Amino acid sequence: MRLTLYTDYSIRVLVFLTARTDGLSSIAEVSETYGISKNHLMKVVQKLGQAGLVTTVRGRSGGIKLARPANEISVGEVVRLTEDGFELVDCGSCIIAKACGIRGILKEATQAFLAVLDSYTFGDLPKSELNILDVLASFPDVRQKTVACVGGPDAL
Amino acid sequence: MRLTLYTDYSIRVLVFLTARTDGLSSIAEVSETYGISKNHLMKVVQKLGQAGLVTTVRGRSGGIKLARPANEISVGEVVRLTEDGFELVDCGSCIIAKACGIRGILKEATQAFLAVLDSYTFGDLPKSELNILDVLASFPDVRQKTVACVGGPDAL
Numbered sequence: 001m002r003l004t005l006y007t008d009y010s011i012r013v014l015v016f017l018t019a020r021t022d023g024l025s026s027i028a029e030v031s032e033t034y035g036i037s038k039n040h041l042m043k044v045v046q047k048l049g050q051a052g053l054v055t056t057v058r059g060r061s062g063g064i065k066l067a068r069p070a071n072e073i074s075v076g077e078v079v080r081l082t083e084d085g086f087e088l089v090d091c092g093s094c095i096i097a098k099a100c101g102i103r104g105i106l107k108e109a110t111q112a113f114l115a116v117l118d119s120y121t122f123g124d125l126p127k128s129e130l131n132i133l134d135v136l137a138s139f140p141d142v143r144q145k146t147v148a149c150v151g152g153p154d155a156l
Numbered sequence: 157m158r159l160t161l162y163t164d165y166s167i168r169v170l171v172f173l174t175a176r177t178d179g180l181s182s183i184a185e186v187s188e189t190y191g192i193s194k195n196h197l198m199k200v201v202q203k204l205g206q207a208g209l210v211t212t213v214r215g216r217s218g219g220i221k222l223a224r225p226a227n228e229i230s231v232g233e234v235v236r237l238t239e240d241g242f243e244l245v246d247c248g249s250c251i252i253a254k255a256c257g258i259r260g261i262l263k264e265a266t267q268a269f270l271a272v273l274d275s276y277t278f279g280d281l282p283k284s285e286l287n288i289l290d291v292l293a294s295f296p297d298v299r300q301k302t303v304a305c306v307g308g309p310d311a312l
Contacts (some may be wrong), residue, residue: 001244001268002244011245079157089159093192105280108272112271113265116265
């Protein structure tokens with residue numbers, strides 16, 4: 001069982017922006033940090049923006065930031081937004097779908113899954129043992145590149 | 157979020173064998189009923205056999221059946237067997253994995269998902285509103301074909 005790469009990247013962007021409490025970030029910076037292509041991230045940020053999760057500040061000193069406080073963005077909200085759906089198996093093509101009862105069981109399990117994700121917000125994350133920006137700082141090469149990118153021509 | 161086709165087919169086979177309480181079934185019969193290729197089903201049945209969930213009786217009048225009572229086979233056991241794993245996102249490639257806390261949240265959500273599946277067995281299924289074999293009987297063409305297949309040369 002996997003979530004889509006799209007969900008994965010969306011969560012990573014929001015984790016990064018949650019950790020960066022002191023200003024704007026750039027897509028280039030997020031790209032360098034995680035080793036994810038800027039093109040992919042631009043699509044992800046665009047959708048997160050449309051959903052009211054990320055705000056874009058345009059211009060030379062622009063960048064991106066969370067549109068709402070991190071403790072108002074639940075992990076469940078993001079996963080619901082970015083997954084294609086939660087029909088775990090394709091019952092539509094199955095002639096016994098009405099009778100077999102598996103669909104109801106899978107639905108109940110999925111609801112339990114999402115209930116846990118709904119109970120956590122991105123504001124809960126910095127309570128973990130380490131601070132994400134401390135981890136980033138322990139990778140000098142990445143850190144140097146990312147700092148250089150902030151607010152630069154590649155800001156968006 | 158999706159389960160693999162392999163899980164889908166495994167569940168369908170077990171649902172079919174649960175409903176068929178009066179004897180052996182054939183792979184050809186399951187194939188005709190669901191419109192799934194026999195080759196795929198043979199691989200599925202082989203793995204279910206190795207896992208002690210399905211028994212194969214060889215020979216002209218042979219076939220397949222559940223290896224244990226349906227109420228001793230939980231849906232969770234099957235999904236754990238047939239899914240490749242439950243690491244929902246690839247944290248292995250992420251430099252902030254130690255710090256971000258998302259992995260723990262996804263793990264907790266996955267455990268809640270599996271706990272629901274563990275709480276149901278295939279023996280619970282016939283309690284649903286309709287009987288699966290009644291549904292099959294309402295598709296005369298399929299029923300005719302499947303009855304013709306039982307115990308025939310294509311039994312396995």
